[in-house]
Amino acid sequence: xxxxxxxxxxxxFSTWLRDSPSLWxxxxxxxxxxxxxxxxxxxxxxxxxxxxxxxxxxxLDALRRYFVVMWAGFWVNAVSGVLLxxxxxxxxxxxxLFYTKLGLIALGIVLALRIRREVHGTAHGxxxxxxxxxTLAGASLACWIAVIFAGRLLAYTCTRLMVDxxx
Amino acid sequence: MLDQVLHAVETYLRxxxxxxxxxxxxxxxxxxxxxxxxxxxxxxxxxxxxDLRLLGFARRIPIAALxxxxxxxxxxxxxxxVTGFCFLSATPDQYLFNLAFRWKLTFLTVAGLNVMIFYAxxxxxxxETQPGTAPPLSARMAGAVSLLAWIxxxxxxxxxxxxxx
Numbered sequence: 001x002x003x004x005x006x007x008x009x010x011x012x013f014s015t016w017l018r019d020s021p022s023l024w025x026x027x028x029x030x031x032x033x034x035x036x037x038x039x040x041x042x043x044x045x046x047x048x049x050x051x052x053x054x055x056x057x058x059x060l061d062a063l064r065r066y067f068v069v070m071w072a073g074f075w076v077n078a079v080s081g082v083l084l085x086x087x088x089x090x091x092x093x094x095x096x097l098f099y100t101k102l103g104l105i106a107l108g109i110v111l112a113l114r115i116r117r118e119v120h121g122t123a124h125g126x127x128x129x130x131x132x133x134x135t136l137a138g139a140s141l142a143c144w145i146a147v148i149f150a151g152r153l154l155a156y157t158c159t160r161l162m163v164d165x166x167x
Numbered sequence: 168m169l170d171q172v173l174h175a176v177e178t179y180l181r182x183x184x185x186x187x188x189x190x191x192x193x194x195x196x197x198x199x200x201x202x203x204x205x206x207x208x209x210x211x212x213x214x215x216x217x218d219l220r221l222l223g224f225a226r227r228i229p230i231a232a233l234x235x236x237x238x239x240x241x242x243x244x245x246x247x248x249v250t251g252f253c254f255l256s257a258t259p260d261q262y263l264f265n266l267a268f269r270w271k272l273t274f275l276t277v278a279g280l281n282v283m284i285f286y287a288x289x290x291x292x293x294x295e296t297q298p299g300t301a302p303p304l305s306a307r308m309a310g311a312v313s314l315l316a317w318i319x320x321x322x323x324x325x326x327x328x329x330x331x332x
Contacts, residue, residue, distance in 0.1 A: 027325065027326055027329050030325050031321070031322045031325045031326070034204075034207075034321050034325050035318055035321050035322070037204065037208065038207050038208050038210075038211035038212070038215065039211055039212070039215060041208040041212065042207075042208040042209065042210070042211040042212020042213070042215060042216070043216060045208055045209055045212045045213075045239070046212040046216050046236055046239070049236070049239060050236070054235070054239070055232055055233075055236055057231070057232035057235065058228060058229075058232040058235070059227065059228060059229075059232070062225055062227040062228040063225070063228060065224070065225040065228075066216060066225065069216065069219065144208070145205060148201055148204045148208065149198075149201040151204075152197060152200050152201040152204055153197050153201065155197075156194075156197045
């Protein structure tokens with residue numbers, strides 16, 4: 001993979017992302033990735049705790065509209081994440097934890113969609129929420145906590161920052 | 168004068184048990200950082216979502232019902248005050264003399280004042296409005312200020328390492 005990393009790191013775009021002194025380049029992308037995370041994971045957490053039985057007065061079909069928040073957060077983070085990857089391809093792609101994080105995000109999205117299908121047609125009350133949906137919501141909560149830990153620990157577990165520099 | 172006070176605070180915090188713990192425990196800092204991000208998500212996922220409702224998003228959700236998620240946001244905030252205070256105690260010089268940290272405290276103050284005004288002036292009247300109707304201007308203002316203040320808090324927090332003193 002090293003030749004690919006070397007090529008990406010040498011592109012003007014990658015160099016600009018890494019070396020621009022402007023706060024509106026690298027720091028701003030980090031900010032987008034953080035704010036996106038808060039809404040993406042946060043909306044999932046709110047949805048999960050509601051399915052688990054917290055505040056059953058919230059109509060589930062209305063809360064469904066917060067999937068928009070979830071997807072907005074997801075796309076902000078997909079785009080900002082790709083930009084971070086272009087800036088430092090070696091750093092993430094040589095770290096097994098990065099692939100774990102991507103796998104956990106995929107699992108989290110699958111769980112969210114599955115839970116939404118399970119509670120379809122449920123309006124009020126915990127009684128209406130199928131037991132399976134509640135189990136999945138618990139798994140989903142655990143999954144998002146793991147995503148945050150995996151993402152945050154990336155900075156502490158990388159071995160190579162760039163092709164020819166160590167972390 | 169202010170500088171002297173800050174230096175005294177710095178010396179004091181540096182020698183607190185939580186400060187020494189976080190400086191020496193091997194995985195202490197990364198784990199506390201992860202908890203800080205988790206607390207942030209709990210806060211934005213409930214308070215941020217409530218703010219969106221105040222702005223008129225998903226109007227069919229009754230305000231009172233959505234408000235019952237707020238304790239989760241408060242729990243997230245408490246996690247972040249505790250972990251944040253530990254970061255501050257571990258390396259106080261990195262925060263006390265950091266411009267981004269002052270911005271973060273400023274945005275936190277704005278968010279706090281907004282909460283007080285919201286509960287003192289806006290919330291009770293808001294509970295009387297029917298689901299499906301447009302929230303009053305005061306509620307939309309409170310929602311907008313809250314959202315912007317919390318985005319400001321997160322942005323300033325993220326910028327801390329770029330403003331190292």
